[in-house]
Each structure stands twice: as structure tokens, then as C-alpha cells.
Amino acid sequence: MKRTLGWSDRTILIAAGFFFITPFLAAGEYSLRGYGGKGHTFANYTWILHQLGFGPALLTSLRIAGVSVLLLLFLMIPTVVYVQLGGRRWARLIEILCLLPIVIPVVSLAIGAQVAMPKRLQSTSYELCFFYVIICMPYVYRTLNTGLQAIALPTLVEASSSLGATPVKTLVLVIIPAIRSATLGAAFITFAISMGEYALAVLLHFHTLPTWATNAAQENLYGSVAISIGSLFSVWFLLVLFSYLPAIKGALQNKKVKVT
Amino acid sequence: MDIHGSTVEFHGVTRKFGNVVALNDFSLKIKPGELVTLLGPSGCGKTTALRILAGIDKEHSGVVEIDGKDMSSIPANKRNIGMVFQAYSLFPNMTAQENVEYGLRVRGVDSVARSKRASELLELVGLASQSARRSTQLSGGQQQRVALARALAIEPSVLLLDEPLSALDAQVRSQLRDEIRRIQKTIGITTLFVTHDQEEAMAVSDRVGVMNKGNLDQIDSPSHLYNKPKTPFVAGFVGLTNVVPAVAQSKNEVLVLDQVLDISEHAPSLVKGEEVKALIRPEAISIEKAAKGAVVITKSFLGPMTRIGIDVGLHDLIYVELTSKEAKKIDTGDHVEVTISSDSVMVTHA
Ligand SMILES: Nc1ncnc2c1ncn2[C@@H]1O[C@H](COP(=O)(O)OP(=O)(O)O)[C@@H](O)[C@H]1O
Ligand SMILES: [Mg+2]
Numbered sequence: 001m002k003r004t005l006g007w008s009d010r011t012i013l014i015a016a017g018f019f020f021i022t023p024f025l026a027a028g029e030y031s032l033r034g035y036g037g038k039g040h041t042f043a044n045y046t047w048i049l050h051q052l053g054f055g056p057a058l059l060t061s062l063r064i065a066g067v068s069v070l071l072l073l074f075l076m077i078p079t080v081v082y083v084q085l086g087g088r089r090w091a092r093l094i095e096i097l098c099l100l101p102i103v104i105p106v107v108s109l110a111i112g113a114q115v116a117m118p119k120r121l122q123s124t125s126y127e128l129c130f131f132y133v134i135i136c137m138p139y140v141y142r143t144l145n146t147g148l149q150a151i152a153l154p155t156l157v158e159a160s161s162s163l164g165a166t167p168v169k170t171l172v173l174v175i176i177p178a179i180r181s182a183t184l185g186a187a188f189i190t191f192a193i194s195m196g197e198y199a200l201a202v203l204l205h206f207h208t209l210p211t212w213a214t215n216a217a218q219e220n221l222y223g224s225v226a227i228s229i230g231s232l233f234s235v236w237f238l239l240v241l242f243s244y245l246p247a248i249k250g251a252l253q254n255k256k257v258k259v260t
Numbered sequence: 261m262d263i264h265g266s267t268v269e270f271h272g273v274t275r276k277f278g279n280v281v282a283l284n285d286f287s288l289k290i291k292p293g294e295l296v297t298l299l300g301p302s303g304c305g306k307t308t309a310l311r312i313l314a315g316i317d318k319e320h321s322g323v324v325e326i327d328g329k330d331m332s333s334i335p336a337n338k339r340n341i342g343m344v345f346q347a348y349s350l351f352p353n354m355t356a357q358e359n360v361e362y363g364l365r366v367r368g369v370d371s372v373a374r375s376k377r378a379s380e381l382l383e384l385v386g387l388a389s390q391s392a393r394r395s396t397q398l399s400g401g402q403q404q405r406v407a408l409a410r411a412l413a414i415e416p417s418v419l420l421l422d423e424p425l426s427a428l429d430a431q432v433r434s435q436l437r438d439e440i441r442r443i444q445k446t447i448g449i450t451t452l453f454v455t456h457d458q459e460e461a462m463a464v465s466d467r468v469g470v471m472n473k474g475n476l477d478q479i480d481s482p483s484h485l486y487n488k489p490k491t492p493f494v495a496g497f498v499g500l501t502n503v504v505p506a507v508a509q510s511k512n513e514v515l516v517l518d519q520v521l522d523i524s525e526h527a528p529s530l531v532k533g534e535e536v537k538a539l540i541r542p543e544a545i546s547i548e549k550a551a552k553g554a555v556v557i558t559k560s561f562l563g564p565m566t567r568i569g570i571d572v573g574l575h576d577l578i579y580v581e582l583t584s585k586e587a588k589k590i591d592t593g594d595h596v597e598v599t600i601s602s603d604s605v606m607v608t609h610a
Contacts, residue, residue, distance in 0.1 A: 151352065152347075152348040152349065155345050155348060155349045156349065156351060158311075158314075158316050158336075158343070158345070158349075159343065159345060159349045159351075159407075159410075160351070160362070160366075161316065161336045161337045162314055162315075162316070162336055162337070162339075162341055162342070162343040162411075163337075163362055163363035163366065163410065163411075163414060164337050164338070164340070164363050164366050164367055164414060165337055165362075165366040166337060166366075169366050173351075173362070173365075173366070174351050174353075177351075177353035177354075178351065178352050178353050180353065
């Protein structure tokens with residue numbers, strides 16, 4: 001189904017795009033300014049790499065984000081599948097629970113929920129993963145739900161089961177591949193939020209990339225903008241890479257099949 | 261391929277959804293290698309019966325047996341039953357070949373053996389050249405062929421087909437229908453086929469069971485079902501039937517449309533004066549032009565045959581089928597005299 005855009009649609013799109021892109025361009029330009037605001041150079045970016053603590057902070061954030069993604073997918077995919085397959089009477093309750101974190105302020109989460117975490121967990125930065133799981137749940141729930149609604153889930157599950165697959169095999173071999181783009185989308189939202197989250201990390205005194213960046217920024221204003229732009233683009237780069245990977249692979253495979 | 265047909269038995273199976281009785285005391289025995297069709301309108305419980313046999317639906321009373329073995333404690337993925345669904349059941353992330361291999365893959369068969377077997381099956385359903393395609397690159401008919409190959413790949417003891425042709429267009433439908441029957445006979449697999457299309461049911465089946473609101477009204481060979489329907493519902497569902505009020509004149513005779521017919525051949529055992537319904541096939545009625553009497557209201561050309569609707573003074577028209585050549589002589593508005601031949605008239609008390 002193709003729809004042509006009317007002039008009003010175009011105007012809105014262009015205006016919104018302008019609104020969206022201008023700050024990035026401005027920030028990008030700013031981050032490239034030389035010492036004292038003169039000339040343009042990559043010095044601010046190379047500066048980042050030489051800052052004390054950058055490497056460990058980046059690693060911590062990557063680790064936390066990775067674990068959050070895995071935890072969340074592990075938790076949410078079976079849940080959403082279950083809701084769609086017959087747990088319909090629980091659907092409303094689960095939906096409300098999953099959307100609830102949107103309205104809970106992060107501060108109250110940090111103070112309230114932290115007490116509920118096991119002692120052993122409280123002393124490691126992995127504690128943050130559990131908070132990020134909560135924060136990202138609404139977006140992930142929506143994304144996965146939409147993805148599952150787009151496939152003939154009950155039929156696929158029944159087909160797989162009648163062919164001898166256990167529920168776990170069905171999940172891994174049929175369902176997850178069938179909703180790959182939704183799964184990737186959910187993974188990226190979680191990854192991006194976990195990489196960029198600041199308030200919780202600071203409140204709980206963990207050293208992640210955003211907390212490190214805030215400290216570092218106090219010495220070098222250009223550098224701090226370079227950090228934001230740099231992290232933004234690296235996440236974007238990953239996102240584009242991963243979302244095009246299946247398409248590229250698929251295109252290569254399709255070349256072998258002549259479509260008549 | 262060595263699939264040995266199994267015996268399938270339903271013993272008094274009942275399934276309720278709230279107040280809806282989807283399946284009511286359903287009993288059926290399918291012989292090894294037999295193809296039995298469940299025929300009935302939408303919502304009569306056909307799918308429910310299949311799902312219970314497949315083990316997908318376990319909330320039922322009564323017993324299902326395969327080769328005499330009670331299936332109650334056996335989950336769907338251990339029943340070894342091949343299923344083909346109405347549509348869209350191919351795994352979207354896999355090629356045709358991978359779909360067919362899937363059942364063997366989850367059984368841990370090594371890749372060489374399963375690839376060989378999948379190729380054989382795709383060959384059998386005429387899709388050997390399409391093995392690398394995904395479902396989006398296959399037509400509806402091709403997808404159903406792959407689904408059939410996939411179901412057969414696990415050498416199932418029973419094959420279940422739930423309206424596998426209903427999403428296809430007419431030509432593909434009759435072609436694939438014949439092919440399913442050919443393959444089923446070649447392999448000799450016990451098959452339960454479900455459809456709401458009586459022509460399809462008649463064409464492929466050893467026996468057809470007509471279902472009505474969760475009940476199995478009658479199960480018989482296609483010709484028996486057509487010629488000796490037990491209920492008006494069956495008569496109406498299997499081919500066109502006129503249902504006409506009649507009054508018993510004696511144990512063996514009824515008065516229908518001013519004619520007394522001897523129907524002792526169908527052993528009705530009527531009580532004189534009893535009001536019954538006569539089920540009359542269109543081909544059992546002949547008409548003759550007359551000066552007055554019944555009036556021809558409709559005339560529809562069906563190819564070699566033409567169907568004529570006649571107002572005989574009842575609430576509904578009665579329908580007659582003539583060869584199109586004969587029908588040329590008759591026009592709408594003509595008066596006709598109606599004669600019924602008694603040998604294929606049935607009565608019911610309903
Ligand atoms: N999951 C369900 N929940 C409630 N009612 C159902 C469900 N499945 C089937 N039914 C009801 O059971 C009856 C039989 O359904 P089904 O076996 O699917 O009919 P068919 O396949 O002959 O069209 C219908 O009245 C249907 O509404
Ligand atoms: Mg059905």
C-alpha cells in the first residue's frame with residue numbers, strides 16, 4: 001500500500017525533521033571546535049579516549065546494557081507469547097504491570113526498589129540491570145506485542161507442537177526468529193536506555209559511562225558534547241548495522257533463488 | 261516411505277466452551293488407511309474434533325485412541341500426528357526445505373538424512389524446484405503443498421487436514437484436492453479431513469461424516485449419504501434437497517403434493533395421519549407443461565443442467581433439475597404438472 005504525501009504532510013515532516021536535526025548539527029559542529037572555539041578538529045574526540053576512567057566506565061555500561069537486554073528478552077518474550085496464546089484473561093493485568101514503570105519516578109524506584117534487592121546484588125553494578133529491566137519494560141512490551149500480533153502465532157505454535165517440538169524449541173526455533181525485527185527493536189531500546197541512563201546510576205553511586213561523562217564534562221565543555229554525540233552515533237551505528245544485517249543476509253540468499 | 265495406517269477412535273468425546281457444546285458425545289472409528297471427512301457448516305465442531313485428536317485441546321471428556329492406545333496422557337508433541345492448517349502455517353523464517361525438515365530436526369535426525377527426506381517429500385508434492393523459497397515467495401497452493409510435505413515428513417500415524425483448501429481459488433482447489441487424495445492413497449495413511457464444502461468431501465473421501473451443532477448426524481460413504489440421508493439436515497447439506505410437508509396415509513404411504521407415494525423401500529413405519537417431512541432430490545421430480553397448476557418462477561442455467569424453481573403453493577419453492585436441452589421448452593411463468601418418482605423419496609419425523 002503506497003500513499004503519496006500531501007503538501008501539508010510534507011511541511012510537517014520537514015518542520016519536524018528540521019526541529020530534530022538542527023540541535024544535532026549544532027552539537028556536532030560545537031563538538032568539533034578547536035581550543036578556544038577556533039577552527040575545527042577531532043581533538044575533543046581523541047581527548048575522550050585519553051581520559052582517566054573512560055575505558056572502565058564504557059565497559060561497565062556495555063556490560064550492564066548487555067545483561068539488561070538479555071534479562072528483559074528472557075523475561076518478556078515468554079510472557080508476551082503466553083498472554084497472546086491463552087493467558088488472555090491475564091492480559092489486562094500484565095499489560096498494566098508492564099506499563100506501570102512509565103508513571104513511577106526514577107527516584108522513588110531507586111530508593112524503594114533498592115531495598116527489595118538481595119544484599120549480594122546491591123553491592124555490584126549488576127543491580128542496575130534490574131532497574132533498567134523495569135524502566136524498559138513498557139517499551140519492550142509494546143514492541144514485542146506488536147511483533148507477535150503480526151504473525152499467525154497460535155497456528156505456528158500448534159504446527160510446531162504437532163511436528164514434535166517442545167514449547168522451548170518452538171520458542172527458540174520458530175517464534176523468536178519470526179519476530180526477529182521486533183526482538184531487535186526491543187533489544188535496541190533497552191540497550192540505548194541502559195547505556196544512557198544517568199539518574200539511577202548516580203543515585204546508587206555506580207560509575208557508568210553517563211556518570212563518568214558528567215564528571216569529565218566539568219573539565220572540558222567541548223569534550224562533554226563530543227561524548228554525547230559520540231555515544232549517540234555509536235549506538236545509531238550499531239542499530240543500523242544490526243537492523244540491516246538480516247536484510248543483507250536475506251538479499252544474498254534470495255539471489256540464489258530465481259523468482260519467476 | 262513406510263507409513264502404516266493406524267486406527268483412530270473417538271469414544272463419546274464431549275467438549276464445551278462455557279455454554280456452547282462444541283462437540284457432543286462424539287464417537288467415530290477410522291480404519292487404517294481410510295480417509296474420513298467431517299463435513300458441516302462453520303462452527304459445528306469440526307476443528308474442535310481435530311484439535312482434540314491432535315492433543316492441542318485436552319479439556320474434553322471421553323477418550324481418544326490411536327491403534328487402541330488411550331491418548332489422554334500423551335501431549336501433542338508426542339502423538340506423531342501430521343497436521344495441515346487452513347492457511348499461514350509455514351514457519352516464516354524458514355525456506356520450504358527447512359519447513360519440511362523441521363519435524364525431523366526437533367527429533368534430532370542428522371542433517372544429511374533429513375535433507376534427503378525433505379527432498380523426497382517436496383518431490384512428492386511437486387515442489388522440488390522451489391525448495392529454497394520462503395513462504396512469502398510461494399503461492400497459496402504451493403504453501404499448502406509444503407505444509408502437507410512437512411506434515412508427512414515425520415511419518416505420522418495419522419494425518420489431519422483442517423480445511424486445507426479453503427483459502428485457495430477454485431481451480432487450484434480442485435487440483436490440490438485430487439492430489440491430496442492421490443498422495444494419501446499412495447502412502448496409505450489414515451486421514452481425517454475437515455471441510456464445509458460438500459463437493460470437496462464427496463470427491464476425496466472413503467466416508468463422510470456430516471456434523472451439525474457438535475453432533476455427528478450421519479457417517480457413510482459419499483453415495484450412501486447422498487441417496488439415503490438420515491436427517492433433513494444431512495439431506496440439505498449433501499446436495500440440494502426439497503423438504504416438503506407430507507402426511508402419512510398408511511404404514512408405507514405418504515401424501516406429498518397431492519400424490520400418494522409408496523415408500524416402503526425405505527422402511528419408514530409411519531402412523532396413519534402423522535405429519536412428516538418428505539426429502540425429495542431435484543432429480544426425482546419431473547415436470548410436464550400444463551394449462552394450470554404450479555408456476556415456474558426461476559430458471560438457472562448450471563451448464564449441462566438447468567435448475568427450475570416452482571411455486572407449488574408451499575412457503576418455499578421446490579427445485580427441479582432438467583438437462584439444459586429439456587429445459588429449453590420451459591419458461592418462467594409457465595404452468596407445469598409436477599410428478600415425483602417414489603424411489604428416492606425419504607421421510608423424516610423431524
Ligand atoms: N477457544 C474457544 N473459545 C470459545 N468457543 C470456542 C473456542 N473454540 C471453538 N469454540 C466454539 O465451539 C464451536 C465449534 O467450533 P469449531 O470446532 O472451531 O467449529 P468448525 O471448525 O466446525 O467451524 C463454535 O461454536 C465455536 O464458537
Ligand atoms: Mg474450523
